[in-house]
Amino acid sequence: MSDTDLFAQQDANRRRSVWLVAGFIIFFAWVGFGGDVAFALLTRDAAPGGYHHVIPFIGIVATLIAGGICWYSWRFGAERVLWATGAWEIIEPATPEQKQLVNVVEEMAIAAGLPKPRIWLVPDDDPNAFATGRDPATASIAVTEGLLHTLNREELQGVVSHEMAHIRNFDTRLMTLLAAMVGSIALMSDGLGRIMRGGGVRVSGGGSRSSGRSGGKGGNPLGLIVLVLWLLTLIVAPIVSRLLAMAVSRKREYLADATGAQLTRNPGALASALEKLSAAAEPTRKITRGAAHLCIVDPTGSALSNVEGFLGDVFASHPPIAQRVIRLKGMAYQDVKRAGAQTQTA
Amino acid sequence: MGLILLLVIVVLALWIVGAYNGLITLKNRVVNAWKQIDVQLKRRHDLIPNLVSTVKGSMDFERSTLEAVISARNKAVSATGVQATAKAEGELTQALGRLFALTENYPDLKSNQNVLQLQEELTSTENKISFARQLYNDTATEYNTKQMTFPTNLVSGLAKASPAELWEIQDAAERAVPTVDLSMPKPPAA
Numbered sequence: 204m205s206d207t208d209l210f211a212q213q214d215a216n217r218r219r220s221v222w223l224v225a226g227f228i229i230f231f232a233w234v235g236f237g238g239d240v241a242f243a244l245l246t247r248d249a250a251p252g253g254y255h256h257v258i259p260f261i262g263i264v265a266t267l268i269a270g271g272i273c274w275y276s277w278r279f280g281a282e283r284v285l286w287a288t289g290a291w292e293i294i295e296p297a298t299p300e301q302k303q304l305v306n307v308v309e310e311m312a313i314a315a316g317l318p319k320p321r322i323w324l325v326p327d328d329d330p331n332a333f334a335t336g337r338d339p340a341t342a343s344i345a346v347t348e349g350l351l352h353t354l355n356r357e358e359l360q361g362v363v364s365h366e367m368a369h370i371r372n373f374d375t376r377l378m379t380l381l382a383a384m385v386g387s388i389a390l391m392s393d394g395l396g397r398i399m400r401g402g403g404v405r406v407s408g409g410g411s412r413s414s415g416r417s418g419g420k421g422g423n424p425l426g427l428i429v430l431v432l433w434l435l436t437l438i439v440a441p442i443v444s445r446l447l448a449m450a451v452s453r454k455r456e457y458l459a460d461a462t463g464a465q466l467t468r469n470p471g472a473l474a475s476a477l478e479k480l481s482a483a484a485e486p487t488r489k490i491t492r493g494a495a496h497l498c499i500v501d502p503t504g505s506a507l508s509n510v511e512g513f514l515g516d517v518f519a520s521h522p523p524i525a526q527r528v529i530r531l532k533g534m535a536y537q538d539v540k541r542a543g544a545q546t547q548t549a
Numbered sequence: 550m551g552l553i554l555l556l557v558i559v560v561l562a563l564w565i566v567g568a569y570n571g572l573i574t575l576k577n578r579v580v581n582a583w584k585q586i587d588v589q590l591k592r593r594h595d596l597i598p599n600l601v602s603t604v605k606g607s608m609d610f611e612r613s614t615l616e617a618v619i620s621a622r623n624k625a626v627s628a629t630g631v632q633a634t635a636k637a638e639g640e641l642t643q644a645l646g647r648l649f650a651l652t653e654n655y656p657d658l659k660s661n662q663n664v665l666q667l668q669e670e671l672t673s674t675e676n677k678i679s680f681a682r683q684l685y686n687d688t689a690t691e692y693n694t695k696q697m698t699f700p701t702n703l704v705s706g707l708a709k710a711s712p713a714e715l716w717e718i719q720d721a722a723e724r725a726v727p728t729v730d731l732s733m734p735k736p737p738a739a
Binding site for chain 1 (some may be wrong): 582585623662666669670673676677680682684688
């Protein structure tokens with residue numbers, strides 16, 4: 204295990220998180236101030252007694268809201284994600300299965316040299332798992348009840364080591380922020396869309412009235428261009444933000460598999476766990492789309508996550524499981540080979 | 550000229566402070582990793598008497614196996630130093646392995662909730678020991694490499710850094726990896 208590599212990973216993820224937050228705020232500022240510009244241009248030619256949009260209060264409010272959402276995601280993002288899945292925390296393990304889960308998590312925390320994360324159980328029969336939290340000290344690992352029934356001890360260890368790797372690399376910070384932001388962008392886009400459908404008539408009505416009065420045609424062209432661009436961003440934003448979340452997630456999965464294998468020194472167990480998880484292809488109902496990229500395998504049961512090539516590269520939140528299994532088995536084979544060489548020389 | 554000299558001295562001093570602190574941080578991490586192993590070993594020592602008293606009734610005629618576990622445990626408790634502890638713990642692991650293999654022959658033990666629970670606890674504790682050992686060895690190797698490589702080795706003496714002992718795998722049974730040997734046995738060397 205190379206430590207400089209680990210620190211580089213952590214730094215890269217810290218940087219990515221900062222960029223993400225900056226990009227998110229800039230996006231909201233654009234949505235806000237862009238709207239202000241459009242309204243200002245559209246109302247510029249209005250009669251002296253009419254409404255002139257001078258103070259960019261939409262922009263100011265939008266930017267403040269974005270800042271608020273960022274702070275909220277930072278502070279409560281992990282709780283929200285857990286809450287949304289209906290997970291409950293295991294404090295006193297009630298069954299032998301839960302006790303085993305607690306033990307396995309403690310083992311992997313020791314292997315990774317991290318504090319023990321909080322452990323949550325999602326009441327869902329489909330096997331899946333995810334980790335969240337802004338840093339190792341506040342991290343949580345959640346698994347579904349189905350996972351405990353499906354996997355044996357070693358495979359469970361493999362899955363937990365994968366999640367522990369996400370925590371250690373600070374993937375969870377980036378992913379949790381992304382989950383909160385994807386969700387709020389979708390919400391904002393929906394809300395604004397509803398307002399536009401209701402209020403758009405009034406704006407165009409005002410525009411035509413003023414243009415009729417000045418005798419020109421089509422109102423203010425610059426204002427219209429800005430308005431069109433603005434609307435376009437609103438339509439595209441939810442898709443782009445989800446694609447971004449998927450792209451980030453896809454890249455991190457291979458690395459977490461590899462780091463997890465390094466922690467357990469048992470890549471074969473994680474490979475067989477992944478095979479079992481993919482065999483149970485039913486969607487994990489408790490885990491909604493917004494948190495899909497946090498999970499160890501795609502919870503939506505989307506066929507795209509098993510497609511190789513362009514479609515899978517753009518629209519899947521996870522790399523194909525077959526690919527992941529092949530890589531892990533490759534590692535396991537290397538281990539056996541090395542061990543074999545050792546016993547022969549010994 | 551004097552300014553350049555001053556600058557060189559300041560940079561040098563800053564580097565020494567940085568290297569020294571780096572070594573001390575690593576040294577503390579090595580100590581901490583060792584403590585982690587210690588905690589788990591202690592837990593294992595505490596669990597064993599419970600296990601023995603639970604299975605004693607059903608396995609009365611396996612007395613020698615039980616006694617081997619107890620004596621290995623007592624030896625492990627009193628062991629000091631990395632080498633001796635590693636050796637004693639290795640023997641304890643083997644003795645426990647034999648005991649668990651024997652419990653397979655007793656259906657009432659295999660289905661006994663208490664035994665199953667103790668078995669899970671001991672399995673987990675053994676895993677924790679081996680992961681803590683892994684962490685200790687990784688940290689100690691990093692520390693050793695740092696204090697011996699140039700240029701950090703120049704401040705090793707200042708930081709009173711000495712190579713940390715690695716936890717070697719002691720007994721052959723633990724080292725051996727089951728491999729399928731398809732080749733013919735080699736003829737003895739003439």
